[in-house]
Amino acid sequence: MEFNDYLVIAMFLSFISLLFTGFPVAWVLGGVSVWFTFVGYFSDVYFDTWTGLDYLTLGMSVNRIFKFMDNWVLVALPMFIFMGLMLDRSGIAEKLMKSMQNLFGQVRGGLAVTVTTIGIILAASTGIIGASVVLLGLLSLPAMMKQGYSKTLALGTIAGSGTLGILIPPSIMLVIMADQLGLSVGDLFMGAVFPGVILGILYIGYILIFCLVKPEVAPLDPDRKPLNIKILWDIFKSILPPALLIFAVLGSIFAGITTPTEASGVGALGATILALANKKLNLKVLVEVMKSCFNTTAYIFAIFLGATCFALVLRSLGGDELIERSLTGLPFGPYGIMLVILGAVFLLGFFLDWIEITLIVLPLIAPVVSSLGFEIDGHGVVDNPELVWFVMLIAVSLQTSFLTPPVGFALFYLKGVCPPEIKLTDIYKGVVPFIILQLIGLAIIIMWPQLVIWLPAVAYG
Amino acid sequence: MNTETNTNNENSVKICDSLDKLIMGIGHVVMWTNGVLIFVIILQVILRYGFGHGLVILEELQWHLYALGIMFGASYAMTMDSHIRVDIIHARLSTKWQNRWDLFGIFFLLLPFVIIIFHQSLDFVYESWRVNERSDAPMGLPFRWLIKGVIPVSFSLLGISVISRAIRLFYNLRRG
Numbered sequence: 001m002e003f004n005d006y007l008v009i010a011m012f013l014s015f016i017s018l019l020f021t022g023f024p025v026a027w028v029l030g031g032v033s034v035w036f037t038f039v040g041y042f043s044d045v046y047f048d049t050w051t052g053l054d055y056l057t058l059g060m061s062v063n064r065i066f067k068f069m070d071n072w073v074l075v076a077l078p079m080f081i082f083m084g085l086m087l088d089r090s091g092i093a094e095k096l097m098k099s100m101q102n103l104f105g106q107v108r109g110g111l112a113v114t115v116t117t118i119g120i121i122l123a124a125s126t127g128i129i130g131a132s133v134v135l136l137g138l139l140s141l142p143a144m145m146k147q148g149y150s151k152t153l154a155l156g157t158i159a160g161s162g163t164l165g166i167l168i169p170p171s172i173m174l175v176i177m178a179d180q181l182g183l184s185v186g187d188l189f190m191g192a193v194f195p196g197v198i199l200g201i202l203y204i205g206y207i208l209i210f211c212l213v214k215p216e217v218a219p220l221d222p223d224r225k226p227l228n229i230k231i232l233w234d235i236f237k238s239i240l241p242p243a244l245l246i247f248a249v250l251g252s253i254f255a256g257i258t259t260p261t262e263a264s265g266v267g268a269l270g271a272t273i274l275a276l277a278n279k280k281l282n283l284k285v286l287v288e289v290m291k292s293c294f295n296t297t298a299y300i301f302a303i304f305l306g307a308t309c310f311a312l313v314l315r316s317l318g319g320d321e322l323i324e325r326s327l328t329g330l331p332f333g334p335y336g337i338m339l340v341i342l343g344a345v346f347l348l349g350f351f352l353d354w355i356e357i358t359l360i361v362l363p364l365i366a367p368v369v370s371s372l373g374f375e376i377d378g379h380g381v382v383d384n385p386e387l388v389w390f391v392m393l394i395a396v397s398l399q400t401s402f403l404t405p406p407v408g409f410a411l412f413y414l415k416g417v418c419p420p421e422i423k424l425t426d427i428y429k430g431v432v433p434f435i436i437l438q439l440i441g442l443a444i445i446i447m448w449p450q451l452v453i454w455l456p457a458v459a460y461g
Numbered sequence: 462m463n464t465e466t467n468t469n470n471e472n473s474v475k476i477c478d479s480l481d482k483l484i485m486g487i488g489h490v491v492m493w494t495n496g497v498l499i500f501v502i503i504l505q506v507i508l509r510y511g512f513g514h515g516l517v518i519l520e521e522l523q524w525h526l527y528a529l530g531i532m533f534g535a536s537y538a539m540t541m542d543s544h545i546r547v548d549i550i551h552a553r554l555s556t557k558w559q560n561r562w563d564l565f566g567i568f569f570l571l572l573p574f575v576i577i578i579f580h581q582s583l584d585f586v587y588e589s590w591r592v593n594e595r596s597d598a599p600m601g602l603p604f605r606w607l608i609k610g611v612i613p614v615s616f617s618l619l620g621i622s623v624i625s626r627a628i629r630l631f632y633n634l635r636r637g
Contacts, residue, residue, distance in 0.1 A: 018566075018570070019547045020547060020549065020550045020551070021550075021551065021562040021565070021566060022546045022547060022548050022550065022551020022552075022554070022559065022562060022563075023546065023562060023563065023565075023566030023570060023571075024544035024545060024546050024566075024571075025544070025545050025546065025547060026544055026545070027544070027566060027570050027571040027574060028566070028570055030570065030571070030574030030575075030578075031566070031569060031570020031571060031573060031574050032570070033574075034570075034573045034574050034577055035569075035573075055577075055581075058577050058578075058581060059581040059584070059585075061578065061581075062578060062581045062582045062585045062612060063585070065578070065582075065612060066585070066609060066612065068531070069524065069527075069528035069531070069532065069608070069611070069612075070524055070528070071524065072520075072523070072524055074527070075498070075523050075524055075527040077527075078495050078498065078527060078530055078531070079495075079498065079499065079502070082495055082499070257510075258506065258510075261502070261523070262502055262505065262506050264502075265498070265499050265501075265502025265503055265506065266502070266503065266506060268499045268502075269499055269503055272499075290492045290493060290495060290496060291489070291492055293492070293495050294488065294491070294492035294495065294530060294534055294537065295534065295537065295538055295541060295543055297495075297530055297531055297534055298530075298531065298533075298534020298535055298537055298538040298543075299534075299538045299543055299544050299545055301531040301532075301534065301535070302534075302535050302538060302544055303545065304531075305535070305578075306574070309574070309578075351547050351549055352547070353545055355545070356545075407549060
């Protein structure tokens with residue numbers, strides 16, 4: 001261990017301990033990097049060490065900040081956020097809920113299936129977990145309680161479905177990951193399709209089977225109407241507009257017609273038109289969406305600012321090599337090391353949001369994953385197939401982490417919109433089966449990487 | 462998150478109220494860049510796919526608008542107090558200790574960062590201005606130093622909102 005290695009470890013430790021003061025993550029990152037630059041500089045001057053840190057190191061972060069401003073891929077970010085916020089207010093979720101309930105209400109657990117389906121459709125919505133969980137919770141919890149669903153099933157379904165958004169495209173997390181790892185946004189979006197579908201099937205399958213085995217957890221609606229053509233027509237009418245929008249956005253990216261940035265702008269306009277068509281758009285709503293979009297974009301990019309500075313100092317100290325050395329030095333073989341990394345990400349997900357993990361941790365461990373030598377066939381079309389696969393694994397691990405008691409993010413957001421008689425322990429009990437489903441999904445993707453790689457390979461091949 | 466608490470009577474400190482109002486006012490203007498951005502993207506899409514060729518200017522305008530939004534947002538989010546915190550322990554602290562840790566963070570972490578980036582960015586912008594830097598593309602936008610100048614401007618706004626917050630926290634702590 002050299003002096004620089006100690007500094008790297010000290011830097012991580014001070015970052016983590018200062019986080020718990022509750023001071024904003026972005027500024028803890030910025031502040032810690034400033035302090036360690038000065039520590040490095042003074043120890044070079046007075047103690048003959050060689051950290052190479054000085055005031056100019058920090059100056060380089062201004063260049064990096066400008067790289068974020070002058071970044072054509074990331075322009076998609078505020079646009080997708082706008083699209084999500086607008087969809088949330090467009091009244092589409094309510095419409096879907098009302099019409100789908102009539103169809104799925106024919107079977108036990110139908111309401112829970114409706115929630116999962118809406119979760120998948122509106123996953124486009126944000127990828128900001130808080131927003132999706134809150135939306136689904138407000139929308140469906142009262143209905144499920146009224147119909148006499150078991151609390152645990154209802155709560156688990158909402159929390160689980162709400163986290164699907166960070167994975168299912170157009171997820172803003174995947175846009176940022178693509179930017180950080182130099183991958184194609186289109187590859188990541190496509191790669192996420194099958195993992196998303198698998199998780200959706202697992203969720204819905206579990207709900208249906210569980211309700212069949214234990215009918216008392218999900219009573220049927222006593223006033224359910226018999227299925228007729230009108231109900232199906234209503235569903236078709238309510239599902240068509242959002243489906244078209246999402247199809248247009250993803251389809252034009254997948255078909256290689258537009259860039260993700262252009263598609264995001266089209267999506268933002270499309271969501272606005274949907275809101276207008278549903279008579280939900282007025283000046284007040286528009287101003288609220290603008291404010292909220294500005295604010296959300298701002299706190300995400302604040303972390304870019306801090307994390308850039310942090311990464312710069314860490315790299316000058318050789319922190320990336322230290323991490324690579326210690327990970328590849330583990331006596332476990334490639335899959336073992338991969339599991340260690342996923343485990344670490346899972347634990348980090350308890351107190352960091354995906355934004356911080358994507359910006360701080362991912363760039364550090366991506367080279368390690370590349371060097372592990374996974375032989376994944378990209379069919380000569382997908383660049384860095386092992387990284388595309390790895391990104392999906394990270395996304396599913398993070399989702400699982402956000403669901404896991406005692407401190408998963410989704411649980412607290414859900415608690416925030418629950419009536420007071422629902423206790424946090426009810427939510428804890430409810431998410432357990434969904435955590436198991438997530439782990440099954442993760443195992444499936446680990447075992448069959450082609451589930452991720454095949455679609456982008458075929459589409460662009 | 463709590464937009465209005467900053468201006469209620471209990472927390473009111475005159476100078477901070479006006480500073481916050483300034484930051485919010487600027488934010489409420491700059492936030493429309495996202496609306497303009499949608500418009501510019503759509504225009505570019507129509508030109509490119511409808512008429513066969515897009516304009517370099519529109520392409521560059523897109524990231525200029527986006528850059529304005531992300532940079533000016535930092536101070537707005539500061540005033541709104543919506544930057545992401547890890548609140549596992551924080552949420553269980555008394556308000557007094559929350560305020561104390563915030564003050565500590567502002568003076569030891571945030572202000573040093575803001576001041577250094579601000580200072581370093583001045584050279585960065587000056588250099589660009591000195592050589593009258595413009596877009597690399599012949600048809601691109603001129604005055605690259607103007608968009609680079611957003612860095613010092615947005616960081617000084619961030620500084621203002623931070624100082625306003627520090628004064629407010631300090632008063633609150635004195636009042637007990």
